[in-house]
Amino acid sequence: MARVAFIGLGVMGFPMAGHLAKAGHEVTVYNRTRAKAEGWVAKHGGRLAATPAEAAAGAALVFSCVGDDPDLRVVTLGPDGSFQATAQGAIHVDHTTASAGIARELAAEAAKRGFAFLDGPVSGGQSGAENGALTVMVGGDAAAFERARPVIAHFARAVTLMGPAGAGQLTKMVNQICVVGVVQGLAEAIDFGLRAGLDMKLALEVISKGAANSWQMENRGRTMIEDRFDFGFATDWMRKDLGICLAEGARNGAALPGTRMIEGFYREIQAMGGGRWDSSALIRRLRKA
């Protein structure tokens, strides 16, 4: 069993770190809002650190799951950041959805300091984190990946090395481009069906047996019909992710016309006060019209 650190105990990090503790690892946690870390230690045992550097000191594996590029920069390269104390030969696995650029930068910086950095964004949402069934797409050094894989597997259903540093984040971008297209299609279909007077729960039950089925239809169709969005993956995070996709598209020449349009729809949801609504709330702008 390894000594591990976990930085960022949000919706995702809290249960992910919990799986590591349940598997018998010695876990030290850090969270910016200390009360969450205290709650985690009360539930799972382990140790609480006052800074990311304190958490990372002496750990063989350092995990992080924070919000965005700037947050990741603070918890790694900041004055109290984990990189100041990560041991030579250790591995940092970052599960934040961030840019490929920062993943490459942190991997290079880690290599200079004698440890490895893997970008490992996840999909599967809050329930995937709680059930230990996330999909993890990893970029970075293959030997470090092989050493980290069995530990990551405590909270994952699939852990795959996609290529060099940044390849995990690029794969997550592909994932998000797919997801928002499906969510917008589902929103339009449900709005259309309700206006047509159909029993939409029955309609989704029927068509989910065929080619229209999707994770979104199975997990979000019913709640979209019921106008419930107080759970799941926040609209603010989705807009952040689409911003990362569009910036990468501007670099690699992908036009992303649908993604660009839907990013604008999410901006409208934020203006409606829905920043923390689940990202399936796209239907709300159609229902209000």
Ligand SMILES: NC(=O)c1ccc[n+]([C@@H]2O[C@H](COP(=O)([O-])OP(=O)(O)OC[C@H]3O[C@@H](n4cnc5c(N)ncnc54)[C@H](OP(=O)(O)O)[C@@H]3O)[C@@H](O)[C@H]2O)c1
């Ligand atoms: N939720 C999902 O379904 C889902 C699915 C796939 C991927 N993701 C990605 O996973 C990441 C985390 O998502 P989440 O839903 O767990 O978010 P969240 O609940 O908002 O948690 C974010 C975590 O990051 C910490 N944090 C943010 N900024 C920080 C900073 N500047 N310094 C130190 N700590 C900071 C927060 O600390 P505080 O407690 O102090 O705020 C919190 O622990 C995001 O990149 C998201 O896009 C989320």
